[in-house]
Amino acid sequence: MEVIIHRVELRVPAGSTAVLVKNLYLSCDPWMHGRMSKHNVGATVPARDFVIGEVGIIFGQPFIGQLKICRSHITTVPYNSHPGMTGLTAYAGFMEVGRPKRGDSVFISAASGAVWQVAGKLAEIAGCYVVGSAGSDEKVCFLKTKFGFNDAFNYKLETDPAAALKRCLPDGINIYFDNVGGAMLDASLLHMRHGGRVAVCGMILQYNLQEPDGLRNMFCIIPKAVRVEGFNVGGYFHMYSRFEEEMVGYIMEGKVTIVRTSLRGLRVRRRL
Amino acid sequence: MEVIIHRVELRVPAGSTAVLVKNLYLSCDPWMHGRMSKHNVGATVPARDFVIGEVGIIFGQPFIGQLKICRSHITTVPYNSHPGMTGLTAYAGFMEVGRPKRGDSVFISAASGAVWQVAGKLAEIAGCYVVGSAGSDEKVCFLKTKFGFNDAFNYKLETDPAAALKRCLPDGINIYFDNVGGAMLDASLLHMRHGGRVAVCGMILQYNLQEPDGLRNMFCIIPKAVRVEGFNVGGYFHMYSRFEEEMVGYIMEGKVTIVRTSLRGLRVRRRL
Incomplete structure (x- = not known):
């Protein structure tokens, strides 16, 4: 950047x-x-x-x-953050697009980011089993210790995303929050359970490519009746009041903790 | 075959x-x-x-x-056919997955097949503008004269599916019933309207490939909040009574006509 x-x-x-x-x-x-x-x-x-x-x-x-x-x-x-736009994105994606049920297996990529660390806590509160991927061991540690994730893996150390998903979620995925696209989305499609939901919020891995990666496993959505739904927070501002009341309650009760990185000045040199 | x-x-x-x-x-x-x-x-x-x-x-x-x-x-x-499994597939896909609204623009690939000729009639009854693709001029003619389609094109004569869609549906697609996958699905993703629905019933073009074609336009579903949903009729048998009553009514009223090809014997030689 x-x-x-x-x-x-x-x-x-x-x-x-x-x-x-x-x-x-x-x-x-x-x-x-x-x-x-x-x-x-x-x-x-x-x-x-x-x-x-x-x-x-x-x-x-x-x-x-x-x-x-x-x-x-x-x-x-x-x-x-949490009671703001990023929190509302996670809430809308999790509640409206993902439609979680107690006991669902949830996978979240780019899980330590501003949006999806919130979704991890919401999944924990909803009684789901939640697994995340992140790009460093430090972030993986955060996911498991601070953000309510049951398991997590460092996608940069995994050569085979399908194998990582199989290891962490052996019975498949009910809800996948996709934030990266590409090979991780393709592997997740193979591993979705019947009636699964893929809430597509972003495709970070694709943003700087000249030509996007091709998805080759979309056929899986037919026999497994999987719903893949793109969404952005702009379509969910009408539910802000409900979200705010719920989220502020979680923060006040300590069910959701806020972890943030704050830097002063635009000239800060850092690999963002 | x-x-x-x-x-x-x-x-x-x-x-x-x-x-x-x-x-x-x-x-x-x-x-x-x-x-x-x-x-x-x-x-x-x-x-x-x-x-x-x-x-x-x-x-x-x-x-x-x-x-x-x-x-x-x-x-x-x-x-x-129409009041049977193929008809129920079209009905479930159109009503439950597609959720049509009057005035919606509908695109159906492999539209002259057993399932989607029914969907064309249902779209006509629902007050939608419906366009289909098929593999011969004879089938295209059937779509426009028998099956209630407003427009249709022969995909074997079109070198650019995106251009064909733009010509037939200049304002975009609200509902796409995908039966072929591959390049047609990829072009349709580019051309979906905000809040569009892609009901994925089959991917005929992929069935005999060693490696499926890669989809490169899936990112479009995020800003346009498009839902891509796989389905098969097995998940909709519970709505058979409702469907049967409605479909038999359409047939009796002449709103839906049945066109079929019937051949005797398994040894019939024909390019199926």
């Missing part, structure tokens, strides 16, 4: 009730790849017609126009 | 209430490829515990154990 810093002009249109929003925190994740590809990031950023009704912290996505005044008992940073 | 004829031993187990079933008609379609690959077709066929409660015609799939005494006002042959 390359960070380019330069000045942009911010103006509130004359006579409007708009306010300018100052970013306190910036989430840096693979989802932004698509936004940066489609939007003219280097251009002047227009102020949108935001109105603050009470003193509070705005959170959300200015380009979508979602606003929220935070509750006073939650600090600003968690509202940008 | 190669037909091999030899004798098999049929026995009713001693003391059972089983009866032997004589096949009057045999449907010959790509779906049987999978059954013949998985089952020992050459072995002795065991009689199942079938019981006839009234005088009538049995129809169904002995290996699944479904039985039905036909109504007297429908002859035996239609009961093996």
